[in-house]
Amino acid sequence: MDKRERTIFVCQSCGYQSPKWLGRCPECGSWNSLVEEREKGALTGGQWTRFMGEEGAPRLYQEIEEGELQRVRTGIEEFDRVLGGGIVPGSLVLIGGEPGIGKSTLLLQVAEKLSLQGKIILYISGEESESQIKLRGERLGLHPAKLYFLAETCLERVFEQVERLHPTTVIVDSIQTVFSLRFQSAPGSISQVREGALQLLFLGKSRKIPIFIIGHVTKEGYIAGPRTMEHIVDTVLYFEGERHHAHRIVRAVKNRFGPANELGIFEMGTQGLQPVLNPSQALLAERSMNVPGSVVISCMEGSRPLLVEVQALVSSSSYGNPRRETIGIDYNRVSLLIAVLEKKMGLKLQRDDIFVNLAGGVSVLEPATDLGVAIAIASSFKNLAVDPHTAIFGEVGLTGEVRGINQAPSRIKEAAAMGFQRCILPRSNLASSELRQNIELIGIRSLEEAMETLF
Numbered sequence: 001m002d003k004r005e006r007t008i009f010v011c012q013s014c015g016y017q018s019p020k021w022l023g024r025c026p027e028c029g030s031w032n033s034l035v036e037e038r039e040k041g042a043l044t045g046g047q048w049t050r051f052m053g054e055e056g057a058p059r060l061y062q063e064i065e066e067g068e069l070q071r072v073r074t075g076i077e078e079f080d081r082v083l084g085g086g087i088v089p090g091s092l093v094l095i096g097g098e099p100g101i102g103k104s105t106l107l108l109q110v111a112e113k114l115s116l117q118g119k120i121i122l123y124i125s126g127e128e129s130e131s132q133i134k135l136r137g138e139r140l141g142l143h144p145a146k147l148y149f150l151a152e153t154c155l156e157r158v159f160e161q162v163e164r165l166h167p168t169t170v171i172v173d174s175i176q177t178v179f180s181l182r183f184q185s186a187p188g189s190i191s192q193v194r195e196g197a198l199q200l201l202f203l204g205k206s207r208k209i210p211i212f213i214i215g216h217v218t219k220e221g222y223i224a225g226p227r228t229m230e231h232i233v234d235t236v237l238y239f240e241g242e243r244h245h246a247h248r249i250v251r252a253v254k255n256r257f258g259p260a261n262e263l264g265i266f267e268m269g270t271q272g273l274q275p276v277l278n279p280s281q282a283l284l285a286e287r288s289m290n291v292p293g294s295v296v297i298s299c300m301e302g303s304r305p306l307l308v309e310v311q312a313l314v315s316s317s318s319y320g321n322p323r324r325e326t327i328g329i330d331y332n333r334v335s336l337l338i339a340v341l342e343k344k345m346g347l348k349l350q351r352d353d354i355f356v357n358l359a360g361g362v363s364v365l366e367p368a369t370d371l372g373v374a375i376a377i378a379s380s381f382k383n384l385a386v387d388p389h390t391a392i393f394g395e396v397g398l399t400g401e402v403r404g405i406n407q408a409p410s411r412i413k414e415a416a417a418m419g420f421q422r423c424i425l426p427r428s429n430l431a432s433s434e435l436r437q438n439i440e441l442i443g444i445r446s447l448e449e450a451m452e453t454l455f
Contacts, residue, residue: 006038007035007036007037007038008037008038009021009022009026009033009036009037010034010037010190011025011027011028011030011034011187012030012032012033012190013025013033013366014027014028014030014429015190016028016034016196017263018034021034021407021430022034024062025299029089029359035185035189035190037183037189037190037191037237038183038184038185039440041384042116043277047092049444056234057146057158057174060440061304063304067100067168069347070089071083071084071085071086071087071088072086072087072089072114072117072119072210072371073085073086073087073402074086074087074110074114075112075113075117075377076109076110076113077112077275078155078250078264078265078266078276078421079106079250079264079275080304081254081262081263082237082251082262082263082277082306083126083235083252083255083258083262083263084248084252084255084257084258084259084262085258087210088210088234088257088454089208089209089210089255090204090205090207090208090209090210091204091210091211091234091235092197092200092201092204092210092211092213092232092233092234092235092239093210093211093212093213093233093234093235093236093237094095094197094212094213094215094229094230094233094235094236095213095214095237095238095239095407096174096215096216096217096236096237096238096239097217097239097240098217099115099216099237101239101248102130102239102248102266102268102272102273102383103173103214103239103331104173104214104248105136105140105204105272105273106122106266106272106273107173107214108123108133108136108140108142108169108272109140109142109272109273110212111123111124111144111147111171111330112137112138112142112144112147112168112171114168114362115144115145115146115147116145117145117165118145118146118240118310119169119173120146120148120165120167120169121144121146121148121164121168121169121170121172122148122150122162122167122169122171123147123148123149123150123171123173124150124152124158124162124170124171124172124173124175124178125149125150125151126151126152126153126172126173126174126177126178126187127174127177128151128173128239129151129172130150130151130388131150131378133149134149137399140183140271140272141271144172147162148165148167148244151178152320153177153178153187154180154181155178155179155180155181155195155196155199156180156181157174157205157242157371158178159199159422162203162207162209167209167317168209168210168431169209169210169211169212170200170203170209170210170211170212171203171211171212171214172196172200172212172214173195173214173215174211174213174214174215174216175196175213175214175215175218175381176188176190176193176215179192179194179196180196180199181193181382182195183195186283189191190450193229193289194229194232197213197229197232197438198232198411199232200213200231207295210281211268211320213233214231218339219374220348223286228396230254233416234253234255234256235250235251235252235254235256235257235258235313236246236253236254236259237250237253237255237305238250239363240361240363241308245359246267246268246269247265247266247267247268247276247282247349247361248265248266248267248268249263249264249265249266249361249362249363250263250264250265250266251301252262254350259302259303260300260302261301261302262302262303263279263301263302263304263306264306265279267282268416277284277316279304280305280306280307280308280414280418281418282360283306283308283309283359283360283362284296284307284308284309284418285305285431286359287309287359287387287388289388290382290385290388291385291402292379292382292385293311293313293314293376293377293380294309294310294311294373294376294379294385294388295300295309295310295312295333295372295373295377295379295386295392296308296309296310296372296385296388296390296391296392296415297309297368297369297371297372297373297391297392297393297418297452298368298391298392298393298411298412298414298415298423299364299366299368299369299393299411300366300368300406300407300410300411301364305407305411305413306362306364306414307409307414307418308358308359308360308362308364308374309358309359309360310329310356310357310358310359310369310372310376311356311357311358311359311376312354312355312356312357312373312376312380312382313353313354313355313356313380314349314352314353314354314377314380315350315352315353316351316353317351317352317353322351322352322353322354323352323353323354323355324338324354324355324433325354325355325356326355326356327356327357327358328357328358328362328363328364329356329358329359329363329364329365329369329373330365333370333373334356334373336352336398337370337373337377337396338377338445339369339373339399340374340396340398341374341378341447343377344399344447344448345400345447345448345451347378347381349377352381354377355378356373356377364370366405367405368394368405368411369393370394370395370396371392371393371394371395371396371402371424371447371450372392374450375392375424375450375451375454376394377454378451378455382455386454387453389409389419389420389421389422390420390421390422390423390424390454391420391422391423391424392413392423392424392425392450393405393408393411393423393424393425394425394444394450396447400446400447400448400450401445401446401447402426402427402445402446402447402450403428403431404426404428404429406428408425408426408429410424412425412439415439416438416439420439421440422439422442423439423441423446424440424444424450424453424454425441425442426443426444426445427443427444427445429443430441430443
């Protein structure tokens with residue numbers, strides 16, 4: 001055995017290493033997650049030379065030309081938006097999502113768009129053969145120009161083809177299937193995933209090649225493998241939405257070259273994933289009018305304002321412990337708002353089941369949704385409908401006050417563009433000189449004022 005090799009036990013959830021087997025990982029608390037692996041020593045300087053060219057030498061800040069950092073637009077507007085305006089040369093992008101949600105379909109469409117611009121694309125497939133990918137492309141009606149497919153899982157052989165073809169973009173589907181000959185562990189293990197991501201990172205940075213890698217997700221919804229892999233890559237994109245619904249949401253969880261939490265909305269059809277150019281209209285298309293418990297809130301996802309319908313249902317419970325369920329919004333935040341409604345507004349909600357849902361499959365975490373959620377719960381409890389032409393946003397404090405939020409002009413502009421006639425917002429946001437829209441603005445200071453205005 002090589003002197004540098006040693007047997008270790010690695011947690012498949014967090015990457016913790018132990019010289020002996022443990023039933024429970026002391027780092028993340030997972031049970032039966034430590035797997036035996038045989039690790040080799042780190043790469044020596046000579047082994048990294050294939051990644052290092054002239055770019056390995058230090059360069060002055062003034063010598064770096066702006067053209068080297070020019071983004072490449074794919075032609076898919078929603079995808080470019082999520083990336084921050086286009087693909088940055090040398091970036092490493094990780095895309096995660098549930099099986100069958102559309103990760104491979106989206107990247108195949110991106111590959112076709114780039115190939116039609118004269119780019120050379122190398123698509124590494126470790127899960128499907130070339131004929132299977134061709135069948136998908138024919139079904140989607142794709143006609144790429146310089147798109148090469150390689151059904152390969154060995155990382156060293158992949159680099160040989162990269163040296164031969166000199167592609168301008170590389171797609172790896174998926175990172176859990178590729179392996180390096182340096183490790184004897186199975187593909188998808190912690191060491192293989194980390195090694196694969198690191199070598200792809202050095203390849204992309206040294207050759208200025210953007211690399212897209214697809215990652216599987218666990219039952220908890222996180223990308224399988226060590227969390228350190230998300231720190232290695234430049235951008236992390238998550239697919240959201242149900243496989244049985246038409247809409248797909250791509251969210252930028254991390255982006256070194258653009259705003260995080262940026263959102264791209266697609267619709268799955270016979271021609272693949274098609275961008276939704278007006279998301280607010282799509283999300284409000286099936287909204288019911290003059291129904292208690294239905295409120296439209298104006299929220300921000302990255303740099304984009306969205307109008308989303310929040311639905312609340314309050315019904316008396318026949319059990320001693322009432323149910324509280326939320327979909328698309330933070331459960332703890334809703335529990336806080338229920339407590340404020342009980343304490344400050346006198347609503348008797350202790351014995352009622354409360355269900356809150358954001359229609360359209362969107363997940364929103366910002367505090368500007370507080371006022372809309374509270375009004376929706378009160379509307380269902382009182383059985384009084386809110387004016388369907390009213391949009392609401394604002395943060396609610398523990399004492400019932402309504403606090404100001406950021407980017408209020410963009411939220412109001414989106415509501416006015418969608419035909420809303422009135423907007424309920426925090427009083428402190430009325431001081432902005434940019435609120436010159438064709439819409440009635442009503443500023444409030446507390447949750448009590450909002451209830452008096454709407455009911």
